[in-house]
Each structure stands twice: as structure tokens, then as C-alpha cells.
Amino acid sequence: MPLGDLYRLPIQALEHWNIRVTDENRKQLEERSLKSFEEEWKVVTKEAYEAIHAAIEASGLGPGNTLLNENLAQMAAEIIVNIAKHKPEDEFIDMCDIGAGRGDTTGAILNELRFGPRISLLKRMRIYFIEPSADTAVPIRDMMKSYETLIRRNQQVRGADYDNLPMLKDNLFDIVVSNAVFHHKSFPTQFGELSRLIRPEGALVIGDWYTEVWQNPKYVAYLLKNSLSADDHMLTEFMRAFGTNWEEVSKFWNDAATDPTVNTRLEGMKNYIYNLNNELIKRQATLCLVEAHELLEQRKKKLQQHGFETDFKNLKERPAFKGMRGNYREVVPKNFAGVGAFAPKKLVA
Amino acid sequence: MHAARSVRTILDSSPGHARKNFSDKLAVEQHTEGHGRIFRECNVPIKPGCLVKIWHGSYANWGIELNGTNKELREWAKTRAEHYAKKDIDDADRYIDRNDLVIQPHTINMNTSGSLVARITAEIVKKIGESRDKDALLKIAVIGARGGSLIGSIVAKLRELDENIIDNIQFHILEPSEKKIRLAESTLPILGLNELRKTRKGGFSLEFKSDEQFFSTWPKEDLDMVVSFFHMHGKPFPDYLGDLRAAMKDDAALVIADTYSPMWQHPVFVYGLLEDINIGQKILEQFRDHFAVMPLDDAQKIITTLNATEIQSLRDHHDYWLKVAEELNRGRYEKSLYFLRAHTTVTQRKLELATHGFTTEEETIHKAFPGILESQNIMLPCRIDPASDFVTVMVALKQQLETTNGG
Numbered sequence: 142m143p144l145g146d147l148y149r150l151p152i153q154a155l156e157h158w159n160i161r162v163t164d165e166n167r168k169q170l171e172e173r174s175l176k177s178f179e180e181e182w183k184v185v186t187k188e189a190y191e192a193i194h195a196a197i198e199a200s201g202l203g204p205g206n207t208l209l210n211e212n213l214a215q216m217a218a219e220i221i222v223n224i225a226k227h228k229p230e231d232e233f234i235d236m237c238d239i240g241a242g243r244g245d246t247t248g249a250i251l252n253e254l255r256f257g258p259r260i261s262l263l264k265r266m267r268i269y270f271i272e273p274s275a276d277t278a279v280p281i282r283d284m285m286k287s288y289e290t291l292i293r294r295n296q297q298v299r300g301a302d303y304d305n306l307p308m309l310k311d312n313l314f315d316i317v318v319s320n321a322v323f324h325h326k327s328f329p330t331q332f333g334e335l336s337r338l339i340r341p342e343g344a345l346v347i348g349d350w351y352t353e354v355w356q357n358p359k360y361v362a363y364l365l366k367n368s369l370s371a372d373d374h375m376l377t378e379f380m381r382a383f384g385t386n387w388e389e390v391s392k393f394w395n396d397a398a399t400d401p402t403v404n405t406r407l408e409g410m411k412n413y414i415y416n417l418n419n420e421l422i423k424r425q426a427t428l429c430l431v432e433a434h435e436l437l438e439q440r441k442k443k444l445q446q447h448g449f450e451t452d453f454k455n456l457k458e459r460p461a462f463k464g465m466r467g468n469y470r471e472v473v474p475k476n477f478a479g480v481g482a483f484a485p486k487k488l489v490a
Numbered sequence: 491m492h493a494a495r496s497v498r499t500i501l502d503s504s505p506g507h508a509r510k511n512f513s514d515k516l517a518v519e520q521h522t523e524g525h526g527r528i529f530r531e532c533n534v535p536i537k538p539g540c541l542v543k544i545w546h547g548s549y550a551n552w553g554i555e556l557n558g559t560n561k562e563l564r565e566w567a568k569t570r571a572e573h574y575a576k577k578d579i580d581d582a583d584r585y586i587d588r589n590d591l592v593i594q595p596h597t598i599n600m601n602t603s604g605s606l607v608a609r610i611t612a613e614i615v616k617k618i619g620e621s622r623d624k625d626a627l628l629k630i631a632v633i634g635a636r637g638g639s640l641i642g643s644i645v646a647k648l649r650e651l652d653e654n655i656i657d658n659i660q661f662h663i664l665e666p667s668e669k670k671i672r673l674a675e676s677t678l679p680i681l682g683l684n685e686l687r688k689t690r691k692g693g694f695s696l697e698f699k700s701d702e703q704f705f706s707t708w709p710k711e712d713l714d715m716v717v718s719f720f721h722m723h724g725k726p727f728p729d730y731l732g733d734l735r736a737a738m739k740d741d742a743a744l745v746i747a748d749t750y751s752p753m754w755q756h757p758v759f760v761y762g763l764l765e766d767i768n769i770g771q772k773i774l775e776q777f778r779d780h781f782a783v784m785p786l787d788d789a790q791k792i793i794t795t796l797n798a799t800e801i802q803s804l805r806d807h808h809d810y811w812l813k814v815a816e817e818l819n820r821g822r823y824e825k826s827l828y829f830l831r832a833h834t835t836v837t838q839r840k841l842e843l844a845t846h847g848f849t850t851e852e853e854t855i856h857k858a859f860p861g862i863l864e865s866q867n868i869m870l871p872c873r874i875d876p877a878s879d880f881v882t883v884m885v886a887l888k889q890q891l892e893t894t895n896g897g
Binding site for chain 2: 187191194195198199200201202203204205207208210211214215243244245248249252253255256257258260280281283284286287290405409412472473474475477
């Protein structure tokens with residue numbers, strides 16, 4: 142597994158990696174980050190995707206993905222029911238699925254709405270899929286076929302890529318959902334785009350995995366040795382580049398791991414990367430190591446900075462959130478994975 | 491006389507067409523072996539597999555005449571089906587697990603059914619707990635570990651209803667696949683469930699065994715709940731239901747999520763699937779002749795006996811396996827997947843449960859557990875796709891078996 146482009150790391154971590162982010166260079170760094178993401182993921186083969194899936198299962202993280210989807214669907218369905226109550230009955234409810242993958246997230250939401258009296262809402266749904274990978278077109282189409290009698294075909298619109306987002310009008314969507322996507326994107330100014338695209342009365346529902354493992358090169362050095370069995374020379378060069386040594390690295394990891402919450406996340410990622418490496422070798426496939434996972438609090442801060450309200454006490458009176466017990470559900474303990482619902486700060490005109 | 495007893499020839503309505511049904515064990519062995527030979531050399535991603543793995547109630551459509559007197563044949567079929575079911579599990583562990591294939595919308599519907607099962611289980615367990623002593627231990631058997639996510643869902647829903655209830659619940663998770671047990675082992679700590687092993691009274695056990703091994707040795711009237719997750723369609727004979735029922739308390743509930751369709755109940759439907767995967771004219775003709783299939787005639791007769799959700803389930807099931815074949819064709823497959831299983835329709839399952847001392851009547855269930863799923867107005871049985879039986883969740887309760895007085 143090659144390391145990958147360090148500009149893909151979470152933006153708030155870059156200073157630990159000797160990369161200074163200033164107001165002047167931020168835009169350039171972001172463009173570089175997005176370009177690297179596209180280049181690294183454009184060449185990901187079917188075998189590499191299989192390796193990812195196998196590693197997720199082997200690490201015991203598979204059920205977490207299933208549970209993320211399940212909880213996201215339940216939360217999104219609740220919000221859609223609330224939004225529907227406050228929209229005229231002849232108006233569509235516009236939902237966008239970002240990083241739609243094979244349609245699991247949208248399918249889970251539509252299934253939630255298919256129970257009982259909510260089924261009448263399906264006729265009002267208009268769905269936009271944003272997914273850069275062409276391989277997923279067939280599963281999404283197959284998934285949506287089963288709703289054809291309930292959602293007219295011309296209500297489905299497929300977007301191609303995240304690059305499409307700036308071309309879309311303001312206030313286009315009632316709800317945007319995204320599951321396990323934003324950990325690929327370190328400069329999520331898509332959040333800024335999304336706060337523009339989501340209607341003031343609408344919501345953003347995000348499911349994701351959260352971890353600190355990319356925040357510091359010492360964590361990655363530990364992974365290089367223990368998960369990837371990097372040779373001594375490579376490890377030494379890596380540690381030297383970031384001004385550290387094995388004694389510091391080991392102490393850094395072990396000190397962090399004394400907190401059981403942190404330990405769960407670190408061990409989880411360590412096992413996952415170990416298994417991913419093995420599965421990639423088995424399939425003679427390649428995938429870059431670094432991603433943009435961050436901690437939940439860091440994500441919330443980014444959302445706040447890009448125009449979203451994240452605090453439930455400020456959300457609970459909004460129509461979309463009426464009757465909800467909270468706007469965050471922890472799905473995998475120790476905040477390793479969870480689902481959160483947020484709303485644009487902009488007020489209704 | 492022996493030949494006349496062993497072969498019952500059924501004359502079809504079309505003159506000159508005859509299907510032979512075999513009731514002698516040796517003849518049935520030869521009949522099933524002949525079926526296997528047809529597919530032995532062909533290189534396709536999906537194949538029928540062992541014939542006796544289908545539901546016993548449809549054996550006659552495939553030329554196997556089970557009658558009450560031929561216990562030897564029944565035992566042979568049951569043992570053979572169990573042998574090949576175990577082989578399928580071992581093959582899935584080594585080569586490819588169908589659960590690893592993402593086939594829409596089936597994958598989504600299965601996941602949704604897991605979520606629904608979790609909700610139903612949690613609501614019923616809470617109600618059962620309310621009728622017991624405060625510190626009573628509640629025991630739940632879950633058949634099918636599903637890597638741990640089903641348990642994760644159930645525990646999460648239970649915690650939503652009552653944070654403390656988990657302390658008094660003992661989960662027994664049954665799983666005959668070694669690979670899935672190991673996966674569930676690695677998942678439990680991540681889902682924060684490992685500590686449940688050491689709760690005050692409750693906890694977890696992960697049991698590497700089949701449902702028959704478990705229920706045949708479990709104490710009578712001991713379980714408060716049984717959850718069967720996509721496992722019953724692997725059981726050609728319903729014998730296990732007796733032991734399962736015996737292990738349940740009188741007010742216990744059985745929650746079943748499964749796939750339902752008449753797909754494997756008549757060779758004409760399999761003929762259609764084989765045609766669509768382009769298995770080849772020679773094999774199609776051999777299959778047709780072996781089972782005396784008259785495609786159009788047979789299909790038309792059977793379709794008229796099915797209702798709309800059953801017909802849709804047939805389409806969904808056919809579509810599913812077609813997509814499995816396409817998916818496998820896209821990649822490498824070291825071994826074919828075998829598709830014949832003991833699927834029934836929802837109606838047939840309800841009847842079979844009734845014969846074995848269960849009721850699935852919605853009124854009875856709501857009387858026993860008032861208010862479950864009320865907030866979402868979900869009817870039982872719940873079809874995940876309302877237009878199709880294919881993925882359906884139902885609840886069954888023990889009903890008192892009628893006793894007859896001696897004459």
C-alpha cells in the first residue's frame with residue numbers, strides 16, 4: 142500500500158505533517174487535495190474494492206456499516222416525515238444522496254418510508270444521486286426499479302460527480318444524505334456548497350466513521366510497522382521526515398491507547414489496515430493508505446464553519462427536527478461511528 | 491409388482507407426456523443422481539445442486555413421491571439434504587458467500603428486514619419482561635449470527651426502550667458457519683457487546699452449532715424468544731419445529747425473517763432460469779426430459795394457483811439469481827453456487843407452522859403483545875416490498891396443541 146498524497150489528510154492535521162495552511166494557500170491546497178482524491182480513486186480496481194469489502198468484514202467493521210445505514214435511514218425518514226408535514230402536498234420532497242455507492246443509503250431510506258402510512262410520501266420523493274463511479278449505475282438502477290410504481294421514473298435524477306455541485310441552484314434540496322463518504326474528503330468545502338444547496342427548512346444527515354489515526358504522523362508510523370510490516374529503511378525514512386523516532390512513536394500510541402475510547406478507535410483502524418493490506422496483496426491490487434478521517438467534534442466544527450447548525454438545542458424547534466430525541470446517534474461505541482443530522486444556519490426568507 | 495409399486499406414472503393432460511414419480515429409495519437415488527449428472531460437466535456460475543434440498547412439500551413436482559409409509563426414503567432425503575447444506579456452508583466459507591454479493595434490491599431489503607426484526611424483538615422482549623418478575627432472566631436464541639449486526643441492532647433497540655433491560659437478557663447466537671462465528675467474535679467488541687458476556691446475569695454465547703443441535707438438547711420451556719433470520723428456507727423438513735417449540739416457554743414468541751417464493755417448487759421455473767443464464771440447449775433438453783417439463787403448459791397451470799405477491803416473489807427470486815450469475819460472470823469464480831433450497835410461499839410457511847403448534851394470526855399476536863409496531867402501523871406478516879412475498883417478516887406464537895382423549 143503506497144502512502145498516498147499527504148494533502149488528502151484532514152486539513153486540521155496538516156500542521157502536524159509539516160504543512161502550513163494559510164488563508165493564502167488554502168484554496169490551492171484544497172484543489173490539490175481534491176485532484177489527488179480523484180487520481181487515487183480513479184485507478185481503484187474492482188479487486189481493490191473487493192479487498193476493502195473483505196477487510197471491513199474481516200476486521201468486524203461490516204456490521205458497523207450496516208448499522209450506520211440502518212440508523213441513517215431511520216433518522217432521515219423521521220426528518221422527511223417532518224418536512225412533508227410542512228410542505229404543500231403537491232410539492233416534491235427533494236433528496237440528494239452524496240456518494241450514493243450502490244444505492245444502499247437511499248434504498249434503506251425508501252424502505253423506511255414504505256412501512257405503514259408513510260408509504261404515501263414515496264410519491265412525493267424526487268431523488269438525486271451523486272456518485273462518480275460508473276460501476277454503481279446498474280445496482281442503483283436495479284434498486285430503484287423496485288420503487289417504480291411508487292416513485293415515477295422521471296423523478297430520479299443522476300448526477301455524475303461532486304464537481305456538479307457548484308453548478309446546481311441554491312436551495313435545491315430538502316434533505317441531503319451521505320454515508321461513509323466524507324472521510325475521503327479533507328477539505329470539505331462541499332459543506333459550504335451543501336449549506337447553499339439545502340433549503341433553510343431542510344437537513345443534512347451524515348453517517349461516518351470517526352478516528353484520530355491520521356492526525357499525527359506518529360500514529361501512521363505505528364501503523365506502518367504493525368499493520369503494514371514496513372521495512373526498517375522505509376520506516377526510518379518516514380520517521381526522520383517527520384522528526385521522530387520509534388521510541389517516541391511507540392510512546393505516543395501507547396499513551397493515547399490508555400484512554401479506552403481512543404484505544405477502541407486506534408485498534409479498530411490498526412486491524413482494518415492490517416487486513417486491508419493482506420487482502421490487497423492476495424488480489425494483487427493497490428490502494429493508497431491515507432484518508433481524511435477525523436474526530437466527530439472536528440467534523441462538527443467544520444460544519445459550523447461552513448454554515449451548519451449542529452447543536453440540538455438550536456435545532457429541536459425547527460420543523461424538520463420536531464419530536465426527535467436528539468440529532469446524533471452513536472452507532473459504534475466510543476464515537477467510532479455515528480449518524481448526525483444538521484441544518485443550514487440560514488433563515489427562511 | 492415391485493416395479494408397479496416403485497413407479498407411479500402420472501399421465502399429463504397432454505397425450506404422450508408422462509412424468510414418472512419414484513417412491514422407492516433406490517429409484518429416487520438414481521433419479522437424483524441422474525439430475526446431478528446433467529450439470530456435472532457444465533461450467534456455469536450457478537447450478538441447481540442437490541435435488542432433495544427443496545421443500546418436501548414440492549418433492550412430487552420433481553418426481554419424488556414421499557408417502558407416510560416410506561420412512562427409509564424420508565430419512566435418506568433428510569440426511570442427504572443436511573449433508574449438502576453443510577457442504578454449502580463450508581463452500582461459502584472457503585469460496586464465496588452470497589452475502590458478500592451486493593444484489594439490489596435484495597441486499598437492501600434484507601438489511602431492512604434486520605432492522606424490522608430488531609424492532610419487533612425489542613418490543614416483544616420488553617413486553618415479556620414486564621410480565622415476569624423484576625429480576626427474571628430472559629433468554630433469546632438467535633439463529634444466524636449475520637456477522638453480529640443483527641445482535642447489534644437488537645441490543646440498540648432494547649437500550650432505546652429500557653437501558654437496564656440488557657442486564658437480564660441472555661443471548662444464544664447459533665451459527666453453523668465457522669467463518670461467520672469468527673466474524674461475529676471480532677465484531678462483538680467493536681459494537682461494544684463484548685462486555686455483555688460478563689453482565690450480572692445475562693450475557694452472550696456464540697454457539698458454533700446448527701439449530702437442531704441446539705434445540706434438541708435445550709431444556710424444555712426455557713426460551714422467551716427465538717429469532718430465525720433467513721434460516722428456515724434451508725430446511726426441507728419441518729421436524730426441527732417440534733424441538734424448537736418445545737424449548738420455548740408458553741408465552742414466548744418466534745420472529746422469522748426469510749425469503750419466500752415458489753421458485754424451486756416446480757422444475758418449470760428452474761427451466762426458465764437455466765434458459766436465461768444460457769446454460770445451453772443440450773442441457774436444457776436433458777433437464778426438460780428428465781423431469782418431463784412442458785414449459786408453457788406447466789407454468790400456466792401453476793401461475794393460476796398463485797396470488798399477486800407470490801407471483802412477484804417468483805419474479806424477484808428469478809431476478810436475484812440471474813443477477814448473481816451476472817455478478818459471478820464478471821469476476822472469477824472457483825466454484826459454482828448451488829441454488830436449490832427449501833423456499834416456500836408465505837401461505838405454506840404459515841400452514842406448516844400451524845401444523846407444528848404455532849399461530850401467526852395477527853389478532854392473536856396483538857392480543858398477546860398489544861401495541862407492538864403501533865407507532866409505525868406495521869402489519870404482520872410484514873412484506874418489505876408490499877408487492878412481493880420475497881422478503882417477509884412474521885411472528886409466531888405457541889398455540890395449545892389439541893389433545894385427544896383415548897377411546
